[in-house]
């Protein structure tokens with residue numbers, strides 16, 4: 001790991017990702033093999049004004065043992081101390097940083113049905129806290145180079161070389177490889193904001209996706225929803241970047257309005273397993289058929305998790321020639337792969353896309369067309385020849401993407 005770059009990246013996460021307010025508490029989730037990088041991040045959090053940093057150390061191999069030995073009943077319980085922690089976060093509106101470094105295949109061999117059932121059982125207890133925090137605190141998902149993940153990407157390199165190589169790719173993808181990543185991100189956020197302004201000015205009612213691979217899908221948009229991208233604001237107007245990297249312009253489409261079929265163009269890592277070569281067909285906004293060459297059953301279970309799991313929660317636009325796609329690497333990690341390709345997400349939508357959401361409850365947003373679900377799973381649909389046409393309320397057709405990239409010169 002290049003320590004100079006890593007320190008700049010750590011500072012970027014604290015200052016631009018979380019934008020910590022003086023006196024805030026910060027929760028950081030990271031894997032036990034990331035101590036060296038986590039030390040840098042924790043220090044930058046304190047320097048940025050945190051009064052307290054709470055570590056949530058994670059270890060996939062131990063989690064796997066828990067999954068194997070605990071009964072479904074035990075796994076399904078939200079213990080009083082887990083609930084107390086949730087309550088603290090919801091009351092305190094602490095910052096939350098998630099540093100991902102897991103092996104994409106970490107959960108292979110785990111009984112995922114049992115895990116999914118446990119999550120379903122926990123959800124009613126967790127949901128009120130999640131709703132209470134939504135749009136009110138700064139959070140950020142970023143990545144660090146884990147050994148198993150690096151070896152999957154660079155199998156011919158030694159362990160150390162592979163980890164160093166992955167770190168370099170992370171720095172490039174996260175726009176953190178220059179001398180002043182914070183300044184680079186200010187420029188990047190401005191650029192994304194310009195694109196959002198353009199799209200929002202069109203007042204689109206639907207998007208039509210077409211590609212030579214068979215994709216032919218029309219997605220309805222919400223009249224009162226905006227396209228967002230880059231930095232976002234909490235309800236108290238604190239800017240933060242929820243994803244580093246982030247290249248996308250996204251919105252929450254109208255739940256229940258989608259027709260046609262869409263083909264995934266990258267494997268989907270879901271609950272530690274890869275779903276590959278799949279398609280999803282929609283009718284009246286709901287998934288009516290899924291096909292996959294690998295892990296079709298898992299995909300079927302995913303869309304059946306709850307009612308909202310079979311409807312769309314996100315449409316995101318990313319040019320085919322994005323910096324991440326141009327690294328030429330499939331990261332097997334959604335944070336990166338979703339920012340390398342146009343994508344859709346099944347499940348939970350983003351209430352903050354809806355104008356006036358500040359004064360609305362989750363239920364009111366759901367009623368107006370923002371999907372609600374316990375899952376939010378992105379899958380990639382970008383191709384070199386993808387065409388996206390936007391249709392306005394007056395029926396005007398506007399070419400948004402042509403040959404995989406923006407059709408407009410900004």
Ligand code: ZN
Nearest residue numbers: 248250316338
């Ligand atoms: Zn997205």
